[in-house]
Amino acid sequence: MNIQMLDIYTDYLISQNHKATATGLSALLDNEISHDKVTRFLHSGDFGSKELWLHTKSNIRAAEKKGGVLILDDSIEEKDYTDENDIVCWHYSHGKGRQVKGMNFLTCMARYDDISFPIGYEVVRKDVAYSELKTKKQRRKSSVTKNEIFRSLLQQAYENKVLFDYVLADNWFGSKENMKYIHDDLKKHFIIGIKSNRLAALTRKNGVKINYQQVSSLDLKDGDTIKVWLKDLAIPVCLLKKVFKNENGTTGTIYLVTNDLSIAGDHMYDIYKKRWRIEEFHKSIKQNASLAKSPTRRVRSQLNHMFSAMIAYCKLEKMKIKMALNHFAIKHKLVVRANQIAFRELTELRAQLLACA
Numbered sequence: 001m002n003i004q005m006l007d008i009y010t011d012y013l014i015s016q017n018h019k020a021t022a023t024g025l026s027a028l029l030d031n032e033i034s035h036d037k038v039t040r041f042l043h044s045g046d047f048g049s050k051e052l053w054l055h056t057k058s059n060i061r062a063a064e065k066k067g068g069v070l071i072l073d074d075s076i077e078e079k080d081y082t083d084e085n086d087i088v089c090w091h092y093s094h095g096k097g098r099q100v101k102g103m104n105f106l107t108c109m110a111r112y113d114d115i116s117f118p119i120g121y122e123v124v125r126k127d128v129a130y131s132e133l134k135t136k137k138q139r140r141k142s143s144v145t146k147n148e149i150f151r152s153l154l155q156q157a158y159e160n161k162v163l164f165d166y167v168l169a170d171n172w173f174g175s176k177e178n179m180k181y182i183h184d185d186l187k188k189h190f191i192i193g194i195k196s197n198r199l200a201a202l203t204r205k206n207g208v209k210i211n212y213q214q215v216s217s218l219d220l221k222d223g224d225t226i227k228v229w230l231k232d233l234a235i236p237v238c239l240l241k242k243v244f245k246n247e248n249g250t251t252g253t254i255y256l257v258t259n260d261l262s263i264a265g266d267h268m269y270d271i272y273k274k275r276w277r278i279e280e281f282h283k284s285i286k287q288n289a290s291l292a293k294s295p296t297r298r299v300r301s302q303l304n305h306m307f308s309a310m311i312a313y314c315k316l317e318k319m320k321i322k323m324a325l326n327h328f329a330i331k332h333k334l335v336v337r338a339n340q341i342a343f344r345e346l347t348e349l350r351a352q353l354l355a356c357a
Contacts, residue, residue: 001051005041008033010312013290015334020290020305043300047307049120049153053160056117056314060110064163068112071168071275072150074124075282077291077306078102085299086125089140094172105306106146108153109278110162116277117317118310119162120153123303147173151181158186166260168275171195176233179259183235189260191272196255200228200239215239215255225265230257240265281313284327289313 012025022038079102082088091104104124109116126140150173157164167182171193182190196216203210212231220226222243227236237257244252256272263271286292289312294305316327323330 001045001047002041005033005037006308006311009038009041010289010308010315013309013312014288014316014331015338016290016293017335017338018293019295020293021295039301042296042304042308043298045304046300047304049122049156052121052307052310053119053156055311056119057160059117059314059318060119060162063112063115063117064110065112066163066165068110068162068164069166069168069271069274070154070157070162070164071109071111071116071278072106072153072173073170073275073278073282074104074106074146074172076100076102076104077286082295083297086127086140087123087299087302089126091124103302103306106149106153107278107281108157109281110157110164111274111277115317115321116281117314118281119160120156121306121310122149122153123306124149147175147178150178154182154186165189166191166258166271168272169193170275171255174198174257176230179230179233179235179237179257183259189258191256191258191260191268193272194230194255194257196253198255199231201231202226202228204229215241216253223265223269225268227261228257235259236261238263238268240268242269284316285309285313288316288327288331 009025012028013020016024016028018024022035022042025038026033026035076091076093078100079088084101087103088101090099090101092098093100106122106124107118108120109118124142124146125144126142128141128143130139130141131137132139150169154167165188167188167190169178169190169192174192174194179190179192182188194215197214199212200215200218201210201212202218215228218226218239218241220239220241222241225238225240228239229236237259238261240256242254242256244254246252256268258268260268289309291306291309294302296302296305316330319330320326325333
C-alpha cells in the first residue's frame, strides 16, 4: 500500500465537490502527481476490511470502553451508468421498494458515546450467473449471503478483540442463525429488530414451545416488554414493542428482541437508537467522502476507491472529535473557503481585464 498516495487521495476525496477523478487530482496538484500515478494507485493491490482495521485500530483502542456497541447494516451506492459486473449489479433496495443498480456493501461499525469508526466491511459479490427457467433472462446471485457476511464481520471484530456490549441491527438481519451465533458463539448480547409477522410463543410445556402467534397479535402497548420464545430459537428473548412518529407525522411500530433478559424496555430502546449512527455514516461516506463520485470502471479500482472512502470517513471522524463539528459542517467549511478563494481570484482577474482595456 502506497501510504503517501492513500493520504493524498483521501484528502482529495474530502476536499473535492464533483467527480473524484485521477485527472482532477492531478490538476488540483498542478500536475505534480500525474494522473497515471493516481490510476496505478487505484489499480494496485486489493485493499479491504483487514486493511481498514489496521488503519483504524489505534482509533478504536483510544476510544473503546464499556458500553460500546457494534452496529451492522448494509447500503447501496447506486451506479446507474456504470457497466455491470460482479459488484456493480442489481440489488433490491428496501428504501425504494425496487431493484436498483449499484454496489451493495455491509459495514460493521464500533460506537463509543459519540465516537464511531467502521472496523470492517464487505461488498456483496453476485458472482454466480444463471438463467431463469421461464423467462430465460440472465441473472446474477451471490455465492455468499448477507447474513453469512454479517456473521463473518462479527467474527472479525471478535478476533480483533474489539470491546462491545451489544450487537445492534435492524430486522433484515434478525435471522435465528444470527441470534444463535451472537448468543452461543460470541457469548454477547444483541438488540435486533424483527418483523411483525415473526412467530413467538409466550409459554413452554415440557421444554417444548407451544401456541405460536405473530408478534403483532400479542397484547402489547407502546413500551411494553415480555419474555417470548421465537420459533426455532432455543433461547428466550425479551420482546419490546415501540411506537414512533415519522417526520411526515405518521406513526410506525418497531419490534425489538434481546437476549439480555435483565434489561428494562426504555433502556433497551435507548441503546438501540445508537444504531442510527450507521445511517449517518452511509450518508456521510457518500456525500462527504466521495464514495458516490467515482467514475471508476474496473472491479479492483472500484473496490480500492471504496476502501479509500472508508479511510476518508475515518479522517472526518477524527476531525469531528478535535473540531467539535459534524462531518457536514466540516465539509461546508471547506466549500465556503474554496468559494472565497475562487471569488477573490475572479475579482483579481476582472481587475486585470479592466486595467488592460
